[in-house]
Amino acid sequence: MNMDTPSLLSIQDLEVRFRTEDGEVTPVRGVTLSVSPGETVALVGESGSGKSVTSLATMGLLPRPAGRVSGGKILFRQRSGQTVDLATLPLPDLRRLRGAEIAMVFQEPMTSLNPVLTVGEQIAESVRLHMGLGHASALKRAAEMLDLVEIPNARRRVHEYPHQMSGGMRQRVMIALAMSCNPSLLIADEPTTALDVTIQAQILVLIQRLQREIGMGVLFITHNLGVVAEIADRVTVMYAGQVVETGSVGELFRTPRHPYTSALLNCLPARARRGEDGRRVVQSIPGSIGKVGNGCAFAPRCGQATDSCQAGSVLLETEMDRSVRCLRWREILA
Amino acid sequence: MSASPLLVVEGLTKHFGRTPHLVRAVEDVGFHVAPGEVLGLVGESGSGKSTIGRLVLRLIDPTSGTIRFAGEDISKRPERQLKALRRNAQMVFQDPYASLNPRLRVRDIIGEALDAHRLAGGARRTERIGELLETVGLPATHMTRFPHEFSGGQRQRIGIARALAVEPKLIIADEPVSALDVSVQAQVLNLMQDLRQRFGLTMLFISHDLDVVELMCDRIAVLYLGRIMEIGSTDDVVSRPRHPYTRALLAASPKADPDAPKIRRMLTGDIPSPMAPPSGCVFRTRCPMATEECARSIPQLRSAGEDHQFACHYDMAHGERPAAA
Amino acid sequence: MEQSSLLLFLRRMFRRKLVLVAFVVLCAIMLMALLAPWIAPHEPTTIRVVRRLKPPSELNWLGTDEFGRDILSRIVYGARASLGIGLAVVLVSMTVGTLFGLMAGYFRSLDGIIMRVVDALMALPDILLAIFLVAVLGASAFNVVLALSIVYTPRVIRVVRASTLVIRELPFVEAARALGVSTRRILSVHILLNVASPVLVQATFIFAYAVLAEAGLSFLGAGVPPELPTWGTMIASGQQYADQAFWVVLFPGLAIVLAALSLQVVGDGLRDMLDPKLRKAL
Numbered sequence: 001m002n003m004d005t006p007s008l009l010s011i012q013d014l015e016v017r018f019r020t021e022d023g024e025v026t027p028v029r030g031v032t033l034s035v036s037p038g039e040t041v042a043l044v045g046e047s048g049s050g051k052s053v054t055s056l057a058t059m060g061l062l063p064r065p066a067g068r069v070s071g072g073k074i075l076f077r078q079r080s081g082q083t084v085d086l087a088t089l090p091l092p093d094l095r096r097l098r099g100a101e102i103a104m105v106f107q108e109p110m111t112s113l114n115p116v117l118t119v120g121e122q123i124a125e126s127v128r129l130h131m132g133l134g135h136a137s138a139l140k141r142a143a144e145m146l147d148l149v150e151i152p153n154a155r156r157r158v159h160e161y162p163h164q165m166s167g168g169m170r171q172r173v174m175i176a177l178a179m180s181c182n183p184s185l186l187i188a189d190e191p192t193t194a195l196d197v198t199i200q201a202q203i204l205v206l207i208q209r210l211q212r213e214i215g216m217g218v219l220f221i222t223h224n225l226g227v228v229a230e231i232a233d234r235v236t237v238m239y240a241g242q243v244v245e246t247g248s249v250g251e252l253f254r255t256p257r258h259p260y261t262s263a264l265l266n267c268l269p270a271r272a273r274r275g276e277d278g279r280r281v282v283q284s285i286p287g288s289i290g291k292v293g294n295g296c297a298f299a300p301r302c303g304q305a306t307d308s309c310q311a312g313s314v315l316l317e318t319e320m321d322r323s324v325r326c327l328r329w330r331e332i333l334a
Numbered sequence: 335m336s337a338s339p340l341l342v343v344e345g346l347t348k349h350f351g352r353t354p355h356l357v358r359a360v361e362d363v364g365f366h367v368a369p370g371e372v373l374g375l376v377g378e379s380g381s382g383k384s385t386i387g388r389l390v391l392r393l394i395d396p397t398s399g400t401i402r403f404a405g406e407d408i409s410k411r412p413e414r415q416l417k418a419l420r421r422n423a424q425m426v427f428q429d430p431y432a433s434l435n436p437r438l439r440v441r442d443i444i445g446e447a448l449d450a451h452r453l454a455g456g457a458r459r460t461e462r463i464g465e466l467l468e469t470v471g472l473p474a475t476h477m478t479r480f481p482h483e484f485s486g487g488q489r490q491r492i493g494i495a496r497a498l499a500v501e502p503k504l505i506i507a508d509e510p511v512s513a514l515d516v517s518v519q520a521q522v523l524n525l526m527q528d529l530r531q532r533f534g535l536t537m538l539f540i541s542h543d544l545d546v547v548e549l550m551c552d553r554i555a556v557l558y559l560g561r562i563m564e565i566g567s568t569d570d571v572v573s574r575p576r577h578p579y580t581r582a583l584l585a586a587s588p589k590a591d592p593d594a595p596k597i598r599r600m601l602t603g604d605i606p607s608p609m610a611p612p613s614g615c616v617f618r619t620r621c622p623m624a625t626e627e628c629a630r631s632i633p634q635l636r637s638a639g640e641d642h643q644f645a646c647h648y649d650m651a652h653g654e655r656p657a658a659a
Numbered sequence: 660m661e662q663s664s665l666l667l668f669l670r671r672m673f674r675r676k677l678v679l680v681a682f683v684v685l686c687a688i689m690l691m692a693l694l695a696p697w698i699a700p701h702e703p704t705t706i707r708v709v710r711r712l713k714p715p716s717e718l719n720w721l722g723t724d725e726f727g728r729d730i731l732s733r734i735v736y737g738a739r740a741s742l743g744i745g746l747a748v749v750l751v752s753m754t755v756g757t758l759f760g761l762m763a764g765y766f767r768s769l770d771g772i773i774m775r776v777v778d779a780l781m782a783l784p785d786i787l788l789a790i791f792l793v794a795v796l797g798a799s800a801f802n803v804v805l806a807l808s809i810v811y812t813p814r815v816i817r818v819v820r821a822s823t824l825v826i827r828e829l830p831f832v833e834a835a836r837a838l839g840v841s842t843r844r845i846l847s848v849h850i851l852l853n854v855a856s857p858v859l860v861q862a863t864f865i866f867a868y869a870v871l872a873e874a875g876l877s878f879l880g881a882g883v884p885p886e887l888p889t890w891g892t893m894i895a896s897g898q899q900y901a902d903q904a905f906w907v908v909l910f911p912g913l914a915i916v917l918a919a920l921s922l923q924v925v926g927d928g929l930r931d932m933l934d935p936k937l938r939k940a941l
Contacts, residue, residue: 226545226587393836
């Protein structure tokens with residue numbers, strides 16, 4: 001963690017529980033991460049890693065009453081300088097923060113936009129709510145926002161409905177909506193996953209540009225390691241509900257410390273190696289995220305695991321700005 | 335390339351619906367696949383890549399064009415006369431959940447393929463289903479389970495086992511790993527490579543992911559709005575792309591390497607609707623070097639070397655630049 | 660279904676107490692119909708003029724009708740006819756409706772014709788169409804079943820067609836086609852198995868509608884002949900005495916309400932239970 005810039009968002013040892021028909025489950029049990037102003041932190045993981053639940057918990061959007069934060073803190077530094085715990089903040093206060101200081105962009109912009117309102121009306125509504133502008137000036141601001149996210153003919157398109165736009169344009173509208181109140185933190189949950197590659201590139205560049213201009217912190221949740229390398233300053237890797245490694249993007253990709261991180265990187269088709277028979281082969285991780293036992297959650301799939309890994313819970317070890325949750329990372333790396 | 339191709343597609347065109355809602359999904363597409371070869375079809379949404387796969391299997395009927403499989407034109411045959419195609423060409427689907435009937439046991443899902451062509455009955459049938467499961471890396475004992483008892487990667491293996499049941503020559507893999515997690519994706523890709531080698535399979539590998547296609551394919555066809563932009567050996571297309579769209583697609587794919595150059599050049603604008611494709615070259619509305627000529631005439635595929643073709647009026651490699659517009 | 664999944668199914672189904680209550684009531688009514696000869700305290704057709712229109716008493720728990728027949732016994736026996744007709748309507752409309760629904764949904768060429776007929780039938784009010792059909796065919800239990808089946812089959816066709824349209828586009832159907840599986844098997848295995856749940860839900864609703872409609876037809880005199888005790892004929896023949904002997908119409912009326920209501924609630928429960936699971940399974 002960077003000590004001289006106090007974090008904007010600091011999640012500490014978060015635990016989330018869900019009640020289900022088959023009893024209680026703990027999809028998140030030990031997430032620690034931080035986002036500083038002007039920084040992009042990528043939260044990476046495969047399905048079942050708990051990355052989406054973490055983002056929902058941060059936004060206070062866990063499905064109630066089934067899900068709840070059962071441990072840890074989600075500290076957010078407000079513009080006023082005061083720090084609040086989003087996990088325990090009363091709902092009305094949380095609502096006020098969302099949209100005004102914390103903004104969100106989701107994977108599927110169609111379901112996050114109201115189909116019966118024009119995009120201009122939706123942005124104007126948010127602007128009115130948080131900035132106290134009148135109707136006319138709010139609509140004008142909406143057009144400016146569409147312009148900001150590089151939607152061509154913004155003046156005309158404020159009057160369009162979401163269904164009249166392409167997926168990429170709708171995601172731009174979502175970003176405009178998120179930006180309309182100058183948030184200090186943007187939480188982007190798989191914002192480009194549903195988009196085509198050439199459109200994804202546009203959106204990534206746009207988010208980076210806006211971040212530079214506004215100086216906001218970005219928590220970028222994704223499963224795509226290519227996108228991570230493209231956009232992130234720091235990376236937090238999750239596995240089976242826990243953070244297993246955190247580090248700057250360069251260090252983490254070049255010298256991953258956790259066996260899961262290095263195995264995951266080696267699964268990428270671009271890192272395929274030629275085998276003895278001349279064929280290019282990717283490494284894979286056997287099995288799938290299974291039942292979490294006592295010890296290291298990755299141990300059953302880890303090539304480096306020993307009996308000690310299964311014995312008891314493994315703590316997140318932090319050293320400078322890197323963290324790793326592995327008993328044997330020094331040996332393995334050596 | 336020495337053997338005669340297993341699959342030859344010429345002038346393949348598919349339109350859905352009627353004017354004014356006519357969707358031009360595939361326009362005048364031609365390619366060939368030699369026995370044992372894997373041809374990748376790459377493209378974004380609206381490129382027509384999945385439609386081509388379904389046309390080749392005659393799951394939908396072409397509007398025009400010919401599809402020659404093992405030397406025989408199957409493009410206009412009625413369903414009754416497609417037994418040989420159904421026996422020799424199979425598909426692996428994208429969605430591991432929707433591609434297996436949730437109400438059937440694995441035994442019946444795979445067994446159905448054997449029954450349809452009377453390949454094995456009685457005890458031999460059970461034995462063969464077990465063999466197929468083991469071929470794709472699942473225990474034979476899992477045959478009595480239902481699809482919902484498996485993970486996504488395991489289901490995809492079952493889908494592959496079903497396709498292999500009829501011992502096909504050609505497999506059309508339609509985004510077979512894009513719904514899977516990276517670690518599981520790698521397992522399935524390796525399995526497909528193994529099977530390809532073991533059974534000498536010919537494949538049409540459809541994907542939007544250039545990295546995956548580069549890994550799996552011998553040759554690549556890059557599609558945009560139903561047309562082939564560039565086609566050639568994987569090495570040529572990836573390392574020496576000649577079409578501006580191929581270059582843009584390569585540049586837009588994020589590399590999982592923080593030291594790689596970041597995305598700088600990129601395409602502006604949206605992919606046009608296949609209901610209203612641009613005149614002339616379909617890519618011209620987003621092409622950084624488009625001219626009036628591009629709006630007027632449709633560029634035909636031209637040669638850029640042995641087994642490497644691209645469809646652009648201008649060949650940048652040979653200094654054919656449009657006059658600055 | 661295996662033992663464990665059946666248990667899970669029942670546990671989910673009856674998580675709502677009301678559904679459980681309705682299910683118990685429904686079972687009780689069915690049992691009553693089945694065991695009528697052993698349950699009924701009197702012969703339902705024995706006429707005792709001296710005891711006509713007697714209020715509920717120890718001898719006749721629910722009173723007697725205008726011929727002195729025991730109302731409780733007639734309700735018990737009436738359940739046989741009312742539920743029997745309802746069940747027959749369900750069976751006929753499910754069978755025919757599923758068949759045509761599958762064809763309309765799968766074969767685009769047949770869709771137009773089948774759905775025009777369905778639309779035409781559904782444009783008419785249920786009960787009017789039923790009255791018209793019984794009037795043309797003649798009043799008998801068989802013709803009531805026939806008429807109500809014609810009235811309710813279109814609903815089944817719609818449900819089955821809609822599901823078929825969705826399922827036929829799913830990859831597992833494409834996979835079957837690519838394998839060369841016969842169209843008959845695709846329809847009878849792949850599609851039918853997956854439309855079974857919505858059809859089952861529809862069946863409980865049609866059962867309820869049919870019980871109500873049969874009563875309505877009988878009440879209007881367009882139903883089964885009055886000699887056969889059904890809940891509808893009981894109300895029909897008792898209505899002129901309703902001001903002096905309310906029990907003549909009240910108790911058969913309650914029986915109809917109870918049966919129809921419990922069927923509806925069970926159907927609702929079934930739908931709530933099957934819907935999310937179906938979505939997940941597909």
